Each structure stands twice: as structure tokens, then as C-alpha cells.
Amino acid sequence: MACMSVLTRDEAQTRAQLLDVHRYTVALDLTTGDETFESLTVIRFAARTGADTFVELKPAELRSVVLDGENLDPGTLDDNRLPLKNLTAGEHELRITASMRYSRTGEGMHRFTDPADGETYVYTQMFMDDVQRVFAAFDQPDLKAVFELSVTAPEGWTVLANGITEHLGEGRWTAAPTPLISTYLVAVAAGPWHSVRTEHRDLPFGIHCRRSLAPHLDADADEILDVTRACFDRYHEKFEEPYPFDSYDQAFVPEFNAGAMENPGLVTFRDDFVYRSAVTDTERQTRAMVIAHEMAHMWFGDLVTLRWWDDIWLNESFAEYMGYQTTAEATRFTDSWTEFGVVRKAWGYDATSAPPPTPSPRRTSRIPPPRSSTSTASPTPRAPPRSASW
Ligand SMILES: [Zn+2]
Known part of the structure; x- marks a missing residue:
């Protein structure tokens, strides 16, 4: 049975010395059924030297991984770690698409249907390492970045996020980019x-x-x-x-x-x-x-x-x-x-x-x-x- 790898302090220190993470652009689609949602993450970051590292993700299905325009093999995902081998010094763009599971445990993206009226609500709880249940991330508190979020939700829902949200029509929402924040502090709450x-x-x-x-x-x-x-x-x-x-x-x-x-x-x-x-x-x-x-x-x-x-x-x-x-x-x-x-x-x-x-x-x-x-x-x-x- 797979056991999710827990990031150690030494690993976090090594990765913080290597990476400067700039921006996450995250698109979530909450209209794909009761069990899973779609998650697209684009991470822009820089490596200070050439090295191996990894990004974390706990998908239901990892669909694609593209680093600087080159496809990587999704099959290399090991527990919750996707290796980024032979990363060169300089700027990079990592693009990951995956299907993610809703939770009923309050971890990651919790989904709840109200027995009182049948209405459904979802919300995130990312602390300490549960952002990985929602989108791919270099998940440690000292790798802060700007988060730019968009959400597709059922019609009639309101989407709340860290930044001010705007409804673009037909269930498509965007949130204003955040200042630099930690991965465990990103939040979305959607429902009527x-x-x-x-x-x-x-x-x-x-x-x-x-x-x-x-x-x-x-x-x-x-x-x-x-x-x-x-x-x-x-x-x-x-x-x-x-x-x-x-x-x-x-x-x-x-x-x-x-x-x-x-x-x-x-x-x-x-x-x-x-x-x-x-x-x-x-x-x-x-x-x-x-x-x-x-x-x-x-x-x-x-x-x-x-x-x-x-x-x-x-x-x-x-x-x-x-x-x-x-x-x-x-x-x-x-x-x-x-x-x-x-x-x-x-x-x-x-x-x-x-x-x-x-x-x-x-x-x-x-x-x-x-x-x-x-x-x-x-x-x-x-x-x-x-x-x-x-
Ligand atoms: Zn407190």
C-alpha cells in the first residue's frame, strides 16, 4: 500500500535554497461530477542551480505533465511526488493537468450536500499539506508565491477565494491574484x-x-x-x-x-x-x-x-x-x-x-x-x- 511521503525539514530547506517560486495559475472545474474535479496548474519558478527536485500532487488521475514545453511521463509520479530531474538553472514553467478527488474528511476539497435542502457546497482546507489534494504545488510554507485562481462552477453558485472574485458568466469565476502567500493558505469555497x-x-x-x-x-x-x-x-x-x-x-x-x-x-x-x-x-x-x-x-x-x-x-x-x-x-x-x-x-x-x-x-x-x-x-x-x- 502506498504511503504518502511526508516532506522533511531537511528536504524543505534544500528545496527552498534551490527554487524561487513566482506564480501559480490554477484552474479548477467543479462541474465534472460528484467524485472528482479537474485541476490545471501552471507554476512559474526559477532554479538557482541545476539540480533534481520534485513537486507534490495527490491526484485521482494525473493526465499530463509539461515542463518548459516538453512532455514528462505522468507514470513517474511516486506516491505524492513528481520528480523534476536534471532541472537547469533559470526560469521554468511547469504545467500539470489532473483529476482530483473531493474529500469527505475536511482535507483538501471537501464536498457536502445539505440534507436540509439538497444543495451542494465545496470548500478547501489546505493546512498542513493538503493543497496537494487540490492542485500541484511545491508544498512548504516558505516557498511563497502569487496565486491566480479561476473556477468553473455550476450555475447559481458563488465562488469565494482569497482575492476578490468576479463572475464572468456561465459559471466561470476568477479571483484577483494574491500577494505572496504560502501554499497552505490558499482557499476556495463554492456553492449557493x-x-x-x-x-x-x-x-x-x-x-x-x-x-x-x-x-x-x-x-x-x-x-x-x-x-x-x-x-x-x-x-x-x-x-x-x-x-x-x-x-x-x-x-x-x-x-x-x-x-x-x-x-x-x-x-x-x-x-x-x-x-x-x-x-x-x-x-x-x-x-x-x-x-x-x-x-x-x-x-x-x-x-x-x-x-x-x-x-x-x-x-x-x-x-x-x-x-x-x-x-x-x-x-x-x-x-x-x-x-x-x-x-x-x-x-x-x-x-x-x-x-x-x-x-x-x-x-x-x-x-x-x-x-x-x-x-x-x-x-x-x-x-x-x-x-x-x-
Ligand atoms: Zn490560529
């Missing part, structure tokens, strides 16, 4: 979303959920957007660095297997945060804190990014610190540190008293699920997470 849109500081802001939750999102839209605007303004005061992306969308997505994910310009949250019944103010405070935490990552995590995963502790700890602090400073939840002291601090004690993590970098939840009774879909155990990360 219910959206509440506004503008703040001349940037489009939106919140989105599946249609069947629309009344519940609408009921809380003012509160969610108030928290969003207040935190956004407070971060500008604190960081003195303009928000680095062109829009701020927050999508509450179904069957998300973590709590939330800080994709630049398109934060995803588990849709248990769209409350469907009366909740306590503590739960509303938790949601506000998660909004603030993810927004902190726009600067610390997304604009400035860890070189390798061993610095995730700093990425998450700082977002957590900023999240609680900014919630207390800028929103009506002025005593958010009490929750931290009662709940989150104990997770820290638990983590520091536990054995060190195993060497395997396989996934842990990016963010633990909310501790509300509405959280039923998560595979994460109820015990405090081993990782203190949110």
Missing part, C-alpha cells in the same frame, strides 16, 4: 452560499453560510460584523501595518474538521458558530474571540509566515494572545481573559505536562472545536487537545 455583505475601510467584507442556515446567520449578522469591524480597527491601531489583502470574507462551512482556519481574505469557520438555538453569552464571546484570533493571523501567520512547522507554537500562541486581548479591548466582551484563565490556561498546563509530540507531522486540528453542545461533527476528541493551538 447565503451571504451578508458590507464594506469597511473601503474593503469588501462578507459573511457566508449554507442556505439552510440563512435565518440564523441573519439573526446574528450585526453582532458578527460589529465584532469583525471593531477588531479590524483595533489591529490597525496596534500593528500600524495596513491589512495586507483585498477583502475580508468569513465563511461558516459545513463539516469543518477544525474550529477555524486563517486563510488570507477568506477565513473558514465550522458552521456550529452559526447558532441555531439560544446560547450563552460565553458562547458568543468564544465566537468573538475566534474571529479576533483568525484576524490576527492575517498579519502574523499570513503576511509574515513561519519558515517551518516547528514555529507553529509561536504562530498560534501569538494569535491566541492577540485574540483574547483584542476581544477584551475592542468588543463588548471585556472580560474575555476570564475564559482564558478558566479554560484555555488549563489546556496549556495539560500540553506542557504531556510527553513531547511524536515526530510525525500528520495533522492535528488547526483549531479545536468550540466547546458548545452543538459541536457534533468534529472528529476531534472532547478531551483538551494535545496541541495548544487555535
